[in-house]
Amino acid sequence: MNDVVPENYPVVVGVDGSESALTAVRWGARDAAHRHTSLRLVHALGLPSLYVGAWPPSGELREKLAQQGIEILAAAEDAAKQVADIEVETVSDNGDPAPVLIEKSRHARLTVLGASGHGGFLAGLALGSTPVKVASHAHSPIVVVRGEDADSRPERDPVLVGIDGSPLSESALSFAFEEASLRGAPLTAVHTWFDGDAAEMLTPERFAEEWGTVQDVAERMLAERLAGWGEKYPDVSVERVVERGRPHQKLLKLSEKAQLVVVGSRGRGGFAGLLLGSHSQALIHAAKCPVMVVRPAEDRE
Known part of the structure; x- marks a missing residue:
């Protein structure tokens, strides 16, 4: 096995509720199964980007985002377990996606994310805005999951x-x-x-x-x-x-x-x-x- 990254580190996948992120989850789950390691699903609420000057986002919005995050992680965990029999951990973080994933990559075999995220009402926070930032600063190799059938391509392909x-x-x-x-x-x-x-x-x-x-x-x-x-x-x-x-x-x-x-x-x-x-x-x-x-x-x- 590659000796750069400890073998007991999990495969980390960033999720944001988009179909692209779920494709990345399924790809990451299969990769974790190949490596006989666990999967860590990470969702970033993006609260720092919601500050207006010194004013933080309202309690109502924070609660709504937290509940949305629970639902997103639950759906991602279900998608992962449908394709691989592996241990799955879910993590919710208040930060913005790119810095959160960069930090989580410190203890990752791989850091995986979708090629594009949802637009949503949090413009600029979609996972799709982060691949280049994460690829530029990650502490582990990163995988950007591209292609409509990326999570189901034949493994005989090179x-x-x-x-x-x-x-x-x-x-x-x-x-x-x-x-x-x-x-x-x-x-x-x-x-x-x-x-x-x-x-x-x-x-x-x-x-x-x-x-x-x-x-x-x-x-x-x-x-x-x-x-x-x-x-x-x-x-x-x-x-x-x-x-x-x-x-x-x-x-x-x-x-x-x-x-x-x-x-x-x-x-x-x-x-x-x-x-x-x-x-x-x-x-x-x-x-x-x-x-x-x-x-x-x-x-x-």
């Missing part, structure tokens, strides 16, 4: 992982192999290159060790990154995809027939201090299957 040669993509590769092994699924490792890579990949130092086209060098780079993983996960069959193009464009296309895509929060060319790269943001917003975003270990700490 797990995708984007590899760009950075240390962070090595962490993404670790989680991707783990997810594929848990599901008995194949793994598709994707590395793309474009003309802007050539200056970096075909340096004199690189040519001193090897010669070839950009495609040749890219294929060797991917092979180097995959070396050793087959021994650790002999049950996972691996397909290599090396093509010219932008990473998110290829991963978006392949996500149509995948059950999960795993990426680092920022790539090899990311700016120092950048919390979420353009490729991972593109996948969060447009992938056809759930997206796992893995942040650097030092950031998670």
Whole structure:
């Protein structure tokens, strides 16, 4: 199992009463069952955002939101237990969704949320407004559950992982192999290159060790990154995809027939201090299957 996150931590799922959140609950419940761990369902009431200046929300509104939260968590717990025989814990918090989920992610194997939430009368508090914030600051890997059939896709569909040669993509590769092994699924490792890579990949130092086209060098780079993983996960069959193009464009296309895509929060060319790269943001917003975003270990700490 992956050694970054303690195995006894639960899978945490954010719920807000939307159908998207229930899909995330069902996905998270199945993932928790695969991991032989529990499920923690978290609902945020969003009270801080309801303050008008120094005036807190009325007692009547607070009571209404609390009752609504009880009902939302009960429905989510029922949805989880319909798909997996696991221990389920429910948590209600007064805070706003993004900061609450970021804090709960400190003790999570994964933090899972739907791709979009309800609009409701609490504009801006829907779970759909939080994926990028949570992905940028979470202490665990996060999964944004996308796709209409995300919670029921065949587990024979592949797990995708984007590899760009950075240390962070090595962490993404670790989680991707783990997810594929848990599901008995194949793994598709994707590395793309474009003309802007050539200056970096075909340096004199690189040519001193090897010669070839950009495609040749890219294929060797991917092979180097995959070396050793087959021994650790002999049950996972691996397909290599090396093509010219932008990473998110290829991963978006392949996500149509995948059950999960795993990426680092920022790539090899990311700016120092950048919390979420353009490729991972593109996948969060447009992938056809759930997206796992893995942040650097030092950031998670």
